Amino acid sequence: MLKHWDLFLAPYKQAVEELKVKLKGMRSQYELKSTHSPIEFVTGRVKPIPSVLDKAARKGIPLDRLEEEMQDIAGLRMMCQFVDDIPSVVEILKERNDFEVVEERNYITEKKESGYRSYHVVLRYPVQTIEGEKKILVEIQIRTLAMNFWATIEHSLNYKYSGNFPKEIKERLQRASEAAFQLDEEMSKIREEIQEAQVMFSRKKEK
Numbered sequence: 001m002l003k004h005w006d007l008f009l010a011p012y013k014q015a016v017e018e019l020k021v022k023l024k025g026m027r028s029q030y031e032l033k034s035t036h037s038p039i040e041f042v043t044g045r046v047k048p049i050p051s052v053l054d055k056a057a058r059k060g061i062p063l064d065r066l067e068e069e070m071q072d073i074a075g076l077r078m079m080c081q082f083v084d085d086i087p088s089v090v091e092i093l094k095e096r097n098d099f100e101v102v103e104e105r106n107y108i109t110e111k112k113e114s115g116y117r118s119y120h121v122v123l124r125y126p127v128q129t130i131e132g133e134k135k136i137l138v139e140i141q142i143r144t145l146a147m148n149f150w151a152t153i154e155h156s157l158n159y160k161y162s163g164n165f166p167k168e169i170k171e172r173l174q175r176a177s178e179a180a181f182q183l184d185e186e187m188s189k190i191r192e193e194i195q196e197a198q199v200m201f202s203r204k205k206e207k
């Protein structure tokens with residue numbers, strides 16, 4: 001049974017490892033040019049088997065349809081400093097020719113009821129295997145540091161309460177989401193000041 005899952009997850013693991021290198025490479029290119037990088041950092045993971053099974057049961061996805069219907073078995077996150085960096089990152093992804101963007105979900109303009117904000121892009125990514133090329137779905141979540149802070153905290157609380165938050169916690173999370181939104185707004189207003197300071201700092205480090 002475990003062997004079957006190992007085989008199933010192998011191309012997803014390969015895709016996550018390859019994409020982490022590629023997307024982190026984008027950040028390094030900005031650093032070399034000493035210009036503001038719209039990408040702050042990149043993480044990636046393969047969904048653990050119990051989470052795959054949970055989600056399949058929750059969404060009524062038959063196990064023999066996982067490849068077609070579960071889009072985030074391979075998942076990456078790209079964190080940005082500013083909200084305005086997010087469309088720049090999406091454009092760069094769309095211009096690449098090593099994968100195809102097949103779907104986009106904008107939970108920034110359409111915030112989720114929980115308070116969740118993020119921009120999701122689904123890719124069809126070709127993995128080279130010993131049996132030939134296999135195209136798999138990969139989800140990239142693009143978000144600011146503030147959105148990531150909120151989502152990380154909310155996600156861990158979700159484990160504790162299995163999604164059934166007490167009213168008080170739910171309201172606090174919604175207020176915290178609003179505070180994260182305000183933080184993003186304030187930072188956007190002084191974006192130019194911050195970027196100038198960051199370029200000065202990186203040049204000083206180089207000397």
Ligand code: 0O2
Nearest residue numbers: 047051055072075105112114115116120150151152154155
């Ligand atoms: P993980 O891997 O533990 O993060 P659904 O799962 O029904 O919400 P769907 O169709 O799978 O929706 O696609 P969606 O909403 O684009 O992507 C789901 C993923 O987005 C989730 O993965 C989370 O990573 C993130 N997400 C969506 N809504 C929320 C939210 O309210 N709070 C937080 N913290 N994250 C959210 P999983 O499946 O939860 O798994």
